[in-house]
Amino acid sequence: MQEIKAHNKIKIGNITINSITALAPLAGITDYVLRKLIREESKTTLLMTEMISSEALVQNNDCNIIMTDKSESPVSFQIEGHKPELMAKAAKILENRASIIDINMGCPINKIVKGQDGCSLMRNPKLASEIVTAVKEAVKIPITCKFRLGWSQDDKNFIEFAQAMQEAGASAVMVHARTRSQLYSGTADWLELSKLRGEIDIPYYANGDITSPQTALKCLEISKADGISVGRASMGDLSLLSRIEKYLNDGILLPEPDLNQKISMLKKHLDMEIAFRGEENGIKFFRKFYPCYIKYIRGGSEYRHRLVTELNYNNIINILNEIAINARQE
Numbered sequence: 269m270q271e272i273k274a275h276n277k278i279k280i281g282n283i284t285i286n287s288i289t290a291l292a293p294l295a296g297i298t299d300y301v302l303r304k305l306i307r308e309e310s311k312t313t314l315l316m317t318e319m320i321s322s323e324a325l326v327q328n329n330d331c332n333i334i335m336t337d338k339s340e341s342p343v344s345f346q347i348e349g350h351k352p353e354l355m356a357k358a359a360k361i362l363e364n365r366a367s368i369i370d371i372n373m374g375c376p377i378n379k380i381v382k383g384q385d386g387c388s389l390m391r392n393p394k395l396a397s398e399i400v401t402a403v404k405e406a407v408k409i410p411i412t413c414k415f416r417l418g419w420s421q422d423d424k425n426f427i428e429f430a431q432a433m434q435e436a437g438a439s440a441v442m443v444h445a446r447t448r449s450q451l452y453s454g455t456a457d458w459l460e461l462s463k464l465r466g467e468i469d470i471p472y473y474a475n476g477d478i479t480s481p482q483t484a485l486k487c488l489e490i491s492k493a494d495g496i497s498v499g500r501a502s503m504g505d506l507s508l509l510s511r512i513e514k515y516l517n518d519g520i521l522l523p524e525p526d527l528n529q530k531i532s533m534l535k536k537h538l539d540m541e542i543a544f545r546g547e548e549n550g551i552k553f554f555r556k557f558y559p560c561y562i563k564y565i566r567g568g569s570e571y572r573h574r575l576v577t578e579l580n581y582n583n584i585i586n587i588l589n590e591i592a593i594n595a596r597q598e
């Protein structure tokens with residue numbers, strides 16, 4: 269703990285992040301609203317946007333996905349694509365909004381990898397390096413890369429790949445400690461990731477399966493990483509990153525929010541999505557979040573079913589009030 273505490277800042281290129289925690293990018297989830305809510309809980313964690321298609325952005329840069337404001341900083345905007353020139357143009361469009369530009373080199377889904385984007389860049393380090401160099405030349409802010417351990421169990425090239433990205437100009441890397449073949453199955457291999465220590469001069473973040481302050485500390489100890497990032501566990505638990513920071517910095521384990529607190533957070537999150545997207549779109553968009561906020565309660569699946577099929581705002585609030593009154597956390 270002492271050793272971790274001594275390193276509660278991370279220097280990424282010419283900027284210093286006053287936290288060793290980060291929100292991992294989640295497509296369709298870490299939108300402007302969720303990031304803003306997490307920023308209310310933690311002033312220092314590094315926020316990350318979901319992946320932004322460089323092609324779509326360059327064709328039409330007037331979209332919700334790039335919405336931000338000054339209070340979000342430090343925020344990393346993640347771009348996705350495989351054409352160095354387009355990626356550089358996309359980075360240039362985002363430069364004034366972002367503290368950092370991150371390049372997606374880890375997305376495993378077929379739609380992305382079949383077009384040479386995402387994790388397929390790990391099989392083409394030359395192209396990946398060209399992208400980093402082109403983006404770095406286009407903007408003055410630091411560039412980072414997020415990738416996995418490798419393509420498959422037999423092809424784990426994260427060490428050489430990280431070295432190549434550093435050589436090309438990356439100022440930090442974030443590694444999801446699974447291979448592309450694993451998708452999200454099995455467990456993140458933090459020990460494997462520890463082999464990166466001493467192999468690169470830039471900081472690395474460990475990512476995968478952190479769900480609590482204690483697992484964050486364990487991940488740091490095992491992976492020997494400079495920082496950690498949390499994705500899925502941040503959904504439905506807006507204070508998780510700030511509780512992790514408190515634990516890592518001061519050794520204090522703050523209690524998890526109880527059901528009533530979670531329902532209050534949920535209502536605020538829903539209201540902000542509605543303000544951001546309009547009532548119908550906001551309510552539909554929000555459906556993916558109910559299971560994250562409302563779990564481990566008696567009758568949970570029935571409540572969740574009612575919530576995800578409901579389109580009327582007042583009815584949703586009534587169901588939430590009913591849960592708060594009737595359900596008890598197990």
Ligand SMILES: Cc1cc2nc3c(=O)[nH]c(=O)nc-3n(C[C@H](O)[C@H](O)[C@H](O)COP(=O)(O)O)c2cc1C
Pocket residue numbers: 292293294295296297317318319346372373374375414444475476477478497498499500501
């Ligand atoms: C629904 C979903 C969307 C994701 N979207 C992105 C993305 O846009 N960019 C990215 O680099 N990783 C993306 N990821 C991967 C996460 O950032 C993270 O690496 C992974 O979920 C493991 O971390 P966790 O166990 O803390 O969630 C996504 C993962 C999920 C489950």
